[in-house]
Amino acid sequence: MPTYSLYMGCSVPANYPNYEASMLLVAERLGLELKYLEDVACCGSPNLRAMDYWGWVIVNARTLAVADKLGHDTVTPCNGCFGSLKDVYHLLKHDTKYRERVNAELEQDNLEFTGISRPRHFIEILHTDVGVDTIRKKITKPLDGVGIAIHYGCHLLRPNDVTDFSPMILDELVEVTGAKVIEYPLWKQCCGATVLPVDEDLAIRLAHDKLKSMKEAGAIFALVVCPACCNQLDLQQLGMKESYGEEFHLPVLFYPQILGLAMGLDENEVGLGMNRVPAAPILQHISE
């Protein structure tokens, strides 16, 4: 059974236990061992990077160094954490001077960044290490071809030389569940989460435009793999009735929730009741 260090960050456990629980159950059924990485730091988000580059590098380098001790690859379900860890990993892998400076700092904690443990997004593990063919064999209740719009999220895709993530990954993972991937014009656009603290109206505008684009393209559901994107597309959707006079009625699900249902998990196991826009309509699209 392949083993991974699981880095949760703070947003998924605090805001989206449905994502955490469905990920753990799906991983177990696919034979992946995910062990919570202990004694690690919050990634601080891109806004910490904006304010304090050095501090951001150190907190994330420390996490990477803790994972290096165990030797397993580090898996995270959050694009924000993935972006931070992967960016710092990329920096320290390529900039030896910076790496020396960082390691001198980590020495106080008897830690050293060696780069053994690679930071990876849970979705990429599913695609690369498990594989679509293996997942296909585990699908017992396929979806009925219902249209799902995928929101990858910026920090999963870009900068691509750092994230090393192909935008085909989720397309293939969604298709294997039996759902149909809906292409829409604004698929690459930002959800607005990072700018939320600075300009709330702009952040909501971006989420609104994105939902509109999905809906107009014919999506019945939207899919995310990041808690910050989920805040923007799911939670903020509720307020758009007031701010824009528009209601999209577009349920937003995390990928492991959809995969879990297609693998025979029930709605409670994937925490379907915690999605803000009611997501129960997905159950009508799952074969008996």
Next chain:
Amino acid sequence: MTETNERKGPPEVLIDPIDMSELDPNFRKEIQSMPNADELSACFACSTCTAACPIANMWEIKPHQLIRMILLGMREKVLSSNEIWLCLMCFECQERCPQLVRVTDVFFDCKNLAAEEGRIPSSIVALGKELIDKGQLYIVTADWEREDLDLEPEVPGLSTESVKRILSETRTGRLVKGGD
């Protein structure tokens, strides 16, 4: 691109001359000394970054202009601009630069320099304060939800002490203290 206000008619001066005395020739070196800015001077202002930016037409100073201003040494104007803080940090510009300028990374550098001089939105300092006080950005408020799903009650694995300790000794700590 996201739509914005209507055009206001042609400007009074077609090209506003730069006041050379306000230029800081070391500004580009200052940026280039920071990580990921090696290719900065390869910019030839093609404005692909601006075409890629989802919100550039809300900006008075466009992304390619900011890069040009850095190269010219317009330190004061760049570091005091709202635009650097409105950047979505979505990396669309950087992804498309044909000259491999790491545009978004460079804007991160600008924000760091501005922050060092205290020119930073209070909402971002407030996030720093959260990190120093609590050691994490989000805390569990609905532990019954976690319990219902058989998850441990708190955020798993986080050492909030290490975040507090590290960041109180870096710029975050100085900015948070300064704001008290």
